[in-house]
Amino acid sequence: MTDTVNLAIDYDMPLLREACTTIGLTTEICQWEDEEVDWSRFDAVLLRSPWNYVDRLSEFLAWCERVDASTLLLNPLAVARWALDKSYLADLAALGVPIVPSRFAGPSEDPASVVRDFLAEHPEATEIVVKPVVGAYSREVQRFTRSMETKAAGHMSRLCEEGGQVLLQPYFGxxxxxxxxxxxxxxxxxxxxxxxxxxxxxxxxxxxxxxxxxxxxxxxxxxxxxxxxxxxxxxxxxxxxxxxxxxxxxxxxxxxxxxxxxxxxxxxxxxxLPFGEGSALRFAEVLAERVGGSSSRGVR
Ligand SMILES: Nc1ncnc2c1ncn2[C@@H]1O[C@H](COP(=O)(O)OP(=O)(O)O)[C@@H](O)[C@H]1O
Ligand SMILES: [Mg+2]
Missing domain, CATH: 3.30.470.20 (ATP-grasp fold, B domain)
Structure with a gap:
């Protein structure tokens, strides 16, 4: 499953489809925004390159819910709900996983003081990064030296207009x-x-x-x-x-x-997948196993 614009940069799709064909798994490419598709016809729907969700997260999650109610969504709905917002980093940290130190902030906070406090808490950081919690493909991710404090606050405040959330991190050189x-x-x-x-x-x-x-x-x-x-x-x-x-x-x-x-x-x-020899086949095999013994296996 893709979207109307990003199939061209889904470098995995051709290799994955070829591997699926090799092992006898039928595939079809569909766009998540296509309202004509009856998702219940498929044994499974694989999330692949629906990357325009970045601007339409709630609409995309509502679509995931509909698909989940009618067939096997991969990865499952709970993953989509949690993993499209980088706030998951805080949960990982709480579970003991080492993460890049991250300070989350939203529109209710004053950008200038958030940046100033963050710099004070990280005296070792010669530069910091400000990025949106929902993003992909480096979109709106920016790096600032300590002397660019005002610019960093300006970027944060732009990202927070319309209710967005951001995170600040030290830039790891x-x-x-x-x-x-x-x-x-x-x-x-x-x-x-x-x-x-x-x-x-x-x-x-x-x-x-x-x-x-x-x-x-x-x-x-x-x-x-x-x-x-x-x-x-x-x-x-x-x-x-x-x-x-x-x-x-x-x-x-x-x-x-x-x-x-x-x-x-x-x-x-x-x-x-283009960089991992045999990886497309490995993926196709676990996918076939997950879709399981249904008589007419197909993944869309
Ligand atoms: N804290 C950081 N230190 C160093 N580089 C970073 C940091 N955060 C982001 N970057 C750079 O910016 C890129 C995009 O940021 P990332 O957090 O991966 O967001 P995206 O979801 O847009 O890929 C990374 O691939 C990396 O090169
Ligand atoms: Mg990245």
């Missing part, structure tokens, strides 16, 4: 030299990982993570431990009765070199 590591799991099993280069340039340019910024990378043991802990914490927090079918955990190194969670993408992640 390791990403400039080492990138971030994005690990992909299927049914609790590590599949592959990529290195994603830094998206936020010192001059304020914000890159979007097209394929040229990604490279295959083998995640080390310390990264796998944190990524598995994040996925297990999510599944237990949500009370899921089965492990997450798929998930991506993005890690960066903190100032002590320890991997910490930057993002947990378990609803509609880009899975970097």
């Amino acid at each position: 390791s990403v400039d030299s080492n990138g971030e590591t994005d690990l992909v799991y299927f049914d609790r099993r590590y599949s592959h990982a990529i290195r994603k280069s830094a998206m936020l340039m010192p001059d304020g340019t914000v890159n979007v993570p097209t394929l040229e910024f990604r490279k295959a990378r083998v995640a080390d043991e310390s990264e796998r431990v944190v990524a598995s802990a994040a996925l297990d914490a999510a599944a237990s927090h949500l009370g899921l009765d089965r492990p997450l079918l798929y998930g991506r955990v993005d890690l960066i190194r903190d100032d002590n070199g320890k991997p910490v969670v930057l993002e947990l993408d378990i609803c509609e992640p880009s899975l970097n």
